[in-house]
Amino acid sequence: MRIGIVAWDHEDPDSPELARTGRDLGHDTSVFFLGDVSCDLTAGAVGTTIGGEPATAFDLIISRAQIRYEQAQSDHERYGLLCQVPGVTVLDPADVYLNAESKLLALQRLGAAGLPIAPTRCCRNPADVAAALADWGEVVVKPSFGLGGADVERVRNLGHDSALVEGLLKKYERLVCQPYYPHPDGDLRVTVVGDEAPLNMRRVPRSTGWKSNAKQGATVHMVTPPPELVEVSTRAARVMGVTMAGLDFLPTPDGHKIIEFNNCPGWYPAPEDHRRHLTERVIEIMVGIHEAGHRVNGRAPEPRPVG
Ligand SMILES: Nc1ncnc2c1ncn2[C@@H]1O[C@H](COP(=O)(O)OP(=O)(O)OP(=O)(O)O)[C@@H](O)[C@H]1O
Ligand SMILES: [Mg+2]
The missing domain is CATH 3.40.50.20 (Rossmann fold)
Known part of the structure; x- marks a missing residue:
């Protein structure tokens, strides 16, 4: 092929x-x-x-x-x-991939499907951030189309952090806002392919940081996640219609919550044997989807509408 x-x-x-x-x-x-x-x-x-x-x-x-x-x-x-x-x-x-680009849209869909998302708001001005601070104490603000932890910021006090918030609002117009959930022992990244979760990592922020992105210096440990989080992750991918996804969970007082859905998960920090297992399953599962499409139709599948 x-x-x-x-x-x-x-x-x-x-x-x-x-x-x-x-x-x-x-x-x-x-x-x-x-x-x-x-x-x-x-x-x-x-x-x-x-x-x-x-x-x-x-x-x-x-x-x-x-x-x-x-x-x-x-x-x-x-x-x-x-x-x-x-x-x-x-x-x-295209429609599936592009819809999953937006953190806000993905979380909205996952929440509507009854999946355990972190409380999330869209802030359009400093007053919206002040309201979130009043409700949640410390918060995290970030762009809806961010990557690698860039411009993801903690806000404790609008008096102290107002220049930061105004700068981000000027750059992005709207910010995604969530309660801040400390995770010194790491987040949980479940990588889904089809109905499987072939690669699971705990990503521990560096000792002087708080973000669990590899690009921010986090270290990676391979883990076996609780089955219910694997189930939530595969359901989330189905809700989004995405074949390969990275689900990020943070520990909260109410259990693990989804803080982000990734349509292009990376795996380079994982050990080689785990990476090999994942990439084999990606190829095998995706080749299987292609072949099933051809078998069902007996001919090339119709191109899907672009949305
Ligand atoms: N609500 C939150 N509470 C505590 N930490 C958070 C919260 N949201 C994000 N973080 C930390 O910041 C990191 C980056 O945030 P997030 O995953 O939302 O954006 P991103 O990684 O920049 O986007 P992408 O994964 O698409 O590259 C997370 O991995 C997590 O460690
Ligand atoms: Mg992330």
């Missing part, structure tokens, strides 16, 4: 590793970027190309695409072009 993997960026170590596993499992697997996607409608009705080659040459495209905050429209366009190619399975389709 011909598999394409849309990598996050040139520094993403996980996409080339996934491609290596794909090749080891006997598939012709290559990595490309959304920037490689183009369209030439003079030659035919579909016309989508990947690095100059017709996209119809691929069977399965696995997306780890980065939708850049400043270029969301052109990234959406390229992603949408990929999803209109008959016979090519894109996991996940």
Whole structure:
């Protein structure tokens, strides 16, 4: 099978590793970027190309695409072009992937489905943050489209932190706001693929920090999560329609709560044998989805509408 993997960026170590596993499992697997996607409608009705080659040459495209905050429209366009190619399975389709980009939208959907999300508000001005502080004590504010822990900030007191809050509101217009849940012993990251959870980590913030992102210096320990959190995680992925997801849980006085849903989970901090197990299951499960689509229809699946 011909598999394409849309990598996050040139520094993403996980996409080339996934491609290596794909090749080891006997598939012709290559990595490309959304920037490689183009369209030439003079030659035919579909016309989508990947690095100059017709996209119809691929069977399965696995997306780890980065939708850049400043270029969301052109990234959406390229992603949408990929999803209109008959016979090519894109996991996940544009509407599914793009909806899962927003922290606020994902948490809203998961909460509506009855899953245990952390209390979450959208703050449009300093008064909204003041109200959250009055209700929750210390809070965390962050952009709805953030990554790597950047611009995720603790706010204790609006008198002291007003410049910080105003700066973030100016940059992002709205902020996601949650109670602050200390987690010196780490968060829990459950990585879901299909109905399985092949990789589970506790990510412990560095001693002088409080964020559990690897990019913020956290260390990783492999764990076996409680079965109920695996069940919540696979349900969350189903609710979002996402094939591969990273669910982040924090301990709270009311038990573990989902603080974030990731549509492009990373795994590079995990030990090699765990990474290998995960990447094998990603390829096997996604190839299975592609083949099932072809079996059900007896022909190429219809391209899904782009939303
Ligand atoms: N409500 C919270 N209470 C305590 N810590 C939090 C809270 N929200 C986030 N954090 C800490 O900050 C880190 C980064 O926050 P979050 O996961 O929401 O954004 P991100 O990691 O930047 O986004 P992405 O995972 O898409 O890259 C979390 O891993 C967690 O350690
Ligand atoms: Mg995160």
